[in-house]
Amino acid sequence: MSTLDNTRPYRGSHLPLLIRAVQATSGPILELGCGVYSTLYLHWACYATKRKLVSCEDNPRYFPFANQFRSDYHDVINVENGAWDSVDLSGPYSVVLVDQGSEAVRVAVMPRLVHIDYVVCHDTGGGRRFNHNGVRDAGMKVFKYAFHYDLAFPATSVFSSVHDLKEFKPA
Numbered sequence: 001m002s003t004l005d006n007t008r009p010y011r012g013s014h015l016p017l018l019i020r021a022v023q024a025t026s027g028p029i030l031e032l033g034c035g036v037y038s039t040l041y042l043h044w045a046c047y048a049t050k051r052k053l054v055s056c057e058d059n060p061r062y063f064p065f066a067n068q069f070r071s072d073y074h075d076v077i078n079v080e081n082g083a084w085d086s087v088d089l090s091g092p093y094s095v096v097l098v099d100q101g102s103e104a105v106r107v108a109v110m111p112r113l114v115h116i117d118y119v120v121c122h123d124t125g126g127g128r129r130f131n132h133n134g135v136r137d138a139g140m141k142v143f144k145y146a147f148h149y150d151l152a153f154p155a156t157s158v159f160s161s162v163h164d165l166k167e168f169k170p171a
Contacts, residue, residue, distance in 0.1 A: 011037055029051065030054050033057065038122075053074045058083075096118070121135050124154070124155050144160070
């Protein structure tokens with residue numbers, strides 16, 4: 001059974017914050033780690049306006065899935081051998097989804113994202129497999145603002161040094 005055959009609804013728990021970040025911006029989007037929910041949503045959210053989207057994946061089981069979305073506005077990059085430190089993060093991205101690899105990989109990428117409007121990090125708490133508290137802690141040290149969303153499992157965090165994130169807090 002492939003990873004994609006074993007989808008579960010919790011894998012989309014980051015969508016409320018990701019959708020809000022995408023709707024609040026108009027610049028390019030970077031996806032670090034592809035998924036059934038995020039890649040599909042981001043591809044179609046960018047489709048009508050041909051908004052630039054770059055999806056990066058190092059998992060050989062997910063890369064073929066992501067690669068089928070490749071188009072004139074959607075680049076799909078194979079991060080060979082998990083070499084995330086070689087991925088160019090300097091672009092003028094408005095939104096970055098951090099959803100790749102291990103906690104250590106995610107923590108290492110955080111300082112390289114401080115120039116991004118909204119950094120959405122999936123799996124930042126809420127259980128054995130999805131409890132990347134180190135990512136949440138690293139984000140809080142690196143970014144000026146943080147918002148943690150735990151209404152859905154697993155939790156998701158948004159970070160920014162550009163926006164105060166008030167628009168993410170429930171009314």
